[in-house]
Amino acid sequence: MNKELIEQQLFTKQDYTETPLSKGEYDTCNFRNCNFAGTDLSGIRFMDCTFAGCDLSNVKMLKSSFQETIFKECKMLGLHFENCDQLGMTVRFEKCQLDHSSFYQVKLNHTVFLSTSLKEVDFTEGDLRNSIFDECDLLDASFDHTNLERADLSTALNYSIDPENNRISGAKFSLPSVTGLLNKYRIIIQ
Numbered sequence: 228m229n230k231e232l233i234e235q236q237l238f239t240k241q242d243y244t245e246t247p248l249s250k251g252e253y254d255t256c257n258f259r260n261c262n263f264a265g266t267d268l269s270g271i272r273f274m275d276c277t278f279a280g281c282d283l284s285n286v287k288m289l290k291s292s293f294q295e296t297i298f299k300e301c302k303m304l305g306l307h308f309e310n311c312d313q314l315g316m317t318v319r320f321e322k323c324q325l326d327h328s329s330f331y332q333v334k335l336n337h338t339v340f341l342s343t344s345l346k347e348v349d350f351t352e353g354d355l356r357n358s359i360f361d362e363c364d365l366l367d368a369s370f371d372h373t374n375l376e377r378a379d380l381s382t383a384l385n386y387s388i389d390p391e392n393n394r395i396s397g398a399k400f401s402l403p404s405v406t407g408l409l410n411k412y413r414i415i416i417q
Contacts, residue, residue: 230272264302272312292316298323308333360386380404387411 231251241248241261248263252272260280269289277297284304292312299321306328308316313334321341329349338358345363351371359379365386370393377397380386386407388395400408 293318297321303328307331 231249232254233249233251233256234254236253236256237259238256238261239259241258243261243263243266247266248268248271250271252274253276254274256273256276258276258278258281261278262282263286264282264284265286267287268291269287270291272292273294273296274292275295276293277299278301279299280301281298282302283298283306284302286303286306287310288307289310290312291310292315294315295317297319301320301323303320303323303325304327306325309329309331311333316334317338318335319339319341320343321339323343325340325348326344326346327348328345330353331349332352334354335358336354336356338355340358340360340363342362343364345360345368346366347368348365349369350373351369352373354374355378356374357377358375360383361379362382362384364384365380366384368386370386370388372392373388374394375388375398376394377399378395379399381399381401384404386404388408389411390408395408
């Protein structure tokens with residue numbers, strides 16, 4: 228069964244909690260100030276799309292595809308990106324709230340997180356090589372066997388990363404936040 232192809236459409240102030248987004252492939256579409264909270268986007272493919280000012284909290288994303296997709300100023304609480312189609316996943320987050328979301332075992336090479344809240348996000352076993360965390364809050368985010376090689380965390384805040392349990396070769400950090408690499412030792416730094 229062929230999926231419907233929707234191209235170059237602008238969707239503004241739509242409430243998809245009342246009428247679900249049609250299943251299909253969305254190419255070069257813009258979603259502005261739309262409410263997707265708690266809806267099911269499973270199996271939908273987004274290519275070169277932008278979501279701006281949208282609420283995507285607790286959305287189901289089983290086999291959803293996000294290629295060259297940008298999220299700007301979106302509320303995205305409790306999302307499970309590990310359930311998405313990983314093939315070709317390329318996303319960018321700008322001024323979003325991604326708290327309590329999961330990127331467990333997700334490959335996010337070269338991903339940009341710009342001024343985004345990533346509190347209690349699970350990056351366990353993820354691949355974040357060359358990713359940028361510019362002015363992001365990583366309070367209580369989980370990094371366990373995560374590849375952070377050449378990642379830029381020089382302006383990130385509140386992270387706690389165990390250098391013995393994660394790959395951090397070539398990653399960028401700065402003072403005073405770099406002390407988050409020493410948290411497991413429970414030492415006092417003055």
